[in-house]
Amino acid sequence: MSRSCLRAAEISAFIESGRADATVSEHLRDCKTCQIALDSLENEVLAMQYSISGLWFRERISCPTEAELADAAAALGDTAVRDYIDFHTTVLGCRSCVARDFEAKSAENPEVRRKSRSVQQRVTDSMGTLFRKLGGDEAPPR
Numbered sequence: 270m271s272r273s274c275l276r277a278a279e280i281s282a283f284i285e286s287g288r289a290d291a292t293v294s295e296h297l298r299d300c301k302t303c304q305i306a307l308d309s310l311e312n313e314v315l316a317m318q319y320s321i322s323g324l325w326f327r328e329r330i331s332c333p334t335e336a337e338l339a340d341a342a343a344a345l346g347d348t349a350v351r352d353y354i355d356f357h358t359t360v361l362g363c364r365s366c367v368a369r370d371f372e373a374k375s376a377e378n379p380e381v382r383r384k385s386r387s388v389q390q391r392v393t394d395s396m397g398t399l400f401r402k403l404g405g406d407e408a409p410p411r
């Protein structure tokens with residue numbers, strides 16, 4: 270069973286999250302139009318990512334700790350924390366964290382729960398700084 274073509278918002282959501290539900294991925298597999306749209310959007314996003322990572326590293330925003338990664342891997346704590354780690358590993362593509370994230374997924378630690386509040390604050394501050402530098406008021410990067 271197929272569905273209608275994806276809207277731009279759905280395509281960017283797919284690029285951002287790397288996930289799609291069954292009907293979306295099925296459609297993407299079969300529809301040339303959507304594949305082309307996805308490709309060109311991905312290229313735009315990639316170009317944007319390079320400038321974000323340069324900025325990110327100039328700002329010396331540190332990698333998440335083992336505990337933060339473990340927290341996210343276990344789907345504990347606040348969504349903001351998990352979003353940050355997604356951003357760090359997926360968007361910035363930090364290789365060391367991608368590897369650690371993988372390890373963390375098999376080493377869940379209950380202590381990380383206690384850290385999540387301060388982590389959340391730090392993440393919120395970091396993201397705020399980043400987005401202000403990109404020229405918006407807490408707005409997502411353009």
Ligand SMILES: [Zn+2]
Pocket residue numbers: 273274275296300301302303
């Ligand atoms: Zn389509």
Ligand SMILES: [Zn+2]
Pocket residue numbers: 331332333357363364365366
């Ligand atoms: Zn990292």
